[in-house]
Amino acid sequence: MKKINIHIADDHKIMIDGIKAVLKTDSSIQVVGESLNGIQVIDWYKTNTSDVLILDINMPELDGLDVLRGLKGKKRSPKIIVLSSYDDIKLIREVLKMGASGFLAKNCAGESIIEAIKTVFSGEQYFSESVKKRIYSDFTGQPSGVDVVPEGTFYNELTNRETDVLRLIANEMSSKAIALALSISVNTVETHRKNLIKKLNVKNVVGLALYAVKHNIV
Amino acid sequence: MKKINIHIADDHKIMIDGIKAVLKTDSSIQVVGESLNGIQVIDWYKTNTSDVLILDINMPELDGLDVLRGLKGKKRSPKIIVLSSYDDIKLIREVLKMGASGFLAKNCAGESIIEAIKTVFSGEQYFSESVKKRIYSDFTGQPSGVDVVPEGTFYNELTNRETDVLRLIANEMSSKAIALALSISVNTVETHRKNLIKKLNVKNVVGLALYAVKHNIV
DNA sequence: TACAGGCTAACGGTTTTCCGTGATATAAAA
DNA sequence: TTTTATATCACGGAAAACCGTTAGCCTGTA
Numbered sequence: 369m370k371k372i373n374i375h376i377a378d379d380h381k382i383m384i385d386g387i388k389a390v391l392k393t394d395s396s397i398q399v400v401g402e403s404l405n406g407i408q409v410i411d412w413y414k415t416n417t418s419d420v421l422i423l424d425i426n427m428p429e430l431d432g433l434d435v436l437r438g439l440k441g442k443k444r445s446p447k448i449i450v451l452s453s454y455d456d457i458k459l460i461r462e463v464l465k466m467g468a469s470g471f472l473a474k475n476c477a478g479e480s481i482i483e484a485i486k487t488v489f490s491g492e493q494y495f496s497e498s499v500k501k502r503i504y505s506d507f508t509g510q511p512s513g514v515d516v517v518p519e520g521t522f523y524n525e526l527t528n529r530e531t532d533v534l535r536l537i538a539n540e541m542s543s544k545a546i547a548l549a550l551s552i553s554v555n556t557v558e559t560h561r562k563n564l565i566k567k568l569n570v571k572n573v574v575g576l577a578l579y580a581v582k583h584n585i586v
Numbered sequence: 587m588k589k590i591n592i593h594i595a596d597d598h599k600i601m602i603d604g605i606k607a608v609l610k611t612d613s614s615i616q617v618v619g620e621s622l623n624g625i626q627v628i629d630w631y632k633t634n635t636s637d638v639l640i641l642d643i644n645m646p647e648l649d650g651l652d653v654l655r656g657l658k659g660k661k662r663s664p665k666i667i668v669l670s671s672y673d674d675i676k677l678i679r680e681v682l683k684m685g686a687s688g689f690l691a692k693n694c695a696g697e698s699i700i701e702a703i704k705t706v707f708s709g710e711q712y713f714s715e716s717v718k719k720r721i722y723s724d725f726t727g728q729p730s731g732v733d734v735v736p737e738g739t740f741y742n743e744l745t746n747r748e749t750d751v752l753r754l755i756a757n758e759m760s761s762k763a764i765a766l767a768l769s770i771s772v773n774t775v776e777t778h779r780k781n782l783i784k785k786l787n788v789k790n791v792v793g794l795a796l797y798a799v800k801h802n803i804v
Numbered sequence: 805t806a807c808a809g810g811c812t813a814a815c816g817g818t819t820t821t822c823c824g825t826g827a828t829a830t831a832a833a834a
Numbered sequence: 835t836t837t838t839a840t841a842t843c844a845c846g847g848a849a850a851a852c853c854g855t856t857a858g859c860c861t862g863t864a
Binding site: 745746747748770771772773774777778790 | 839840841842843844845
């Protein structure tokens with residue numbers, strides 16, 4: 369029988385090794401690739417492919433959202449299971465919209481990752497327990513489907529790119545360093561920075577950093 | 587042969603399961619307990635014991651540092667290996683001072699955790715590669731062995747005035763504004779700022795702001 | 805198709821931060 | 835009493851942040 373091929377992306381090597389060890393217990397699954405940041409993932413899928421991608425959201429360079437964007441629409445693109453420390457409802461909605469098939473909060477059990485892989489491989493969606501609860505309570509709590517948070521205090525207010533830049537700023541990186549990391553011009557980074565300061569109505573980088581902390585963008 | 591007993595503490599269940607899976611590959615090690623936050627760890631050690639404790643620093647309720655403090659000096663206390671996303675030199679020094687025997691950055695490989703367990707169990711200290719580098723570069727950076735940061739104990743290292751300045755910085759104020767607020771010279775504020783950056787081992791104001799948030803100075 | 809939103813980029817100029825280095829005064833501790 | 839810690843201030847130069855403004859390109863949608 370053909371095995372299910374997996375690629376794992378997480379910035380913590382020890383996490384990757386842990387997941388690999390868990391997956392080794394199931395003979396129908398094999399890990400064929402791994403990445404420590406978003407750039408590596410995108411690169412890998414240029415010349416390789418897998419059935420399923422386990423994708424951490426918080427990664428340096430390019431994060432999970434960037435990767436989703438990068439892989440979206442590509443032919444022979446893998447089913448994607450998003451891994452995240454935070455099971456924010458807006459984040460969940462966002463990644464599903466961007467083509468993810470599953471969402472695992474990191475507080476889920478190890479075996480559930482095997483379950484998740486098999487489920488999304490078969491074409492269905494998979495959510496870990498706490499994520500399911502979030503979705504249900506969001507559903508019952510806001511029956512109209514109208515956003516309670518009008519101006520998307522988290523994922524709507526800022527564009528994806530702005531969030532990228534903000535995260536790196538909150539990582540103590542200078543504009544120059546950010547430009548290098550994202551492979552864009554310093555001018556562009558500064559533009560994003562200016563827009564962020566204006567949008568979030570803060571005075572300087574410190575305000576940006578505080579916002580980032582408050583909204584778990586760090 | 588007697589096996590080495592391990593307790594694992596991490597707020598991410600999936601991380602615990604991953605580590606467990608890795609450790610299962612070595613027959614001389616067995617996991618006898620696990621915790622999802624600091625309170626559970628402390629509770630567990632009231633009625634149980636293990637040879638080694640794998641301790642994540644970032645946990646809700648009580649974090650790793652609190653646990654170290656709580657277990658310190660207890661008889662039959664385990665050897666402790668600290669797991670952390672950040673390999674900050676001050677944090678490393680701090681946890682060692684508080685009785686930890688090893689320090690693993692989460693970017694280390696999975697097998698190194700087995701190596702770490704055996705090493706600390708035998709009574710020696712263990713550090714993952716990136717941590718070793720940090721320690722060496724810190725050492726060579728200050729050749730005399732004299733601390734540039736005198737008794738910077740990570741928590742109470744700031745003087746009153748420095749705390750004042752830090753608070754205002756974290757309030758998005760510029761040096762000029764701070765000077766006005768405190769009725770001192772801009773030069774003085776800048777000196778404090780420099781000392782803060784050096785003391786707290788951060789790169790820039792952003793680092794200062796994050797520190798301020800983390801320690802409720804804001 | 806036209807329009808809006810998002811990403812990219814540039815330029816010139818001002819302000820602020822960052823860094824090293826050195827110095828003085830005072831009060832507490834060894 | 836000598837040492838140490840704290841708080842104060844100064845200068846000069848490099849780097850980075852901040853500000854306003856403009857503009858081309860692409861994509862999704864009305």
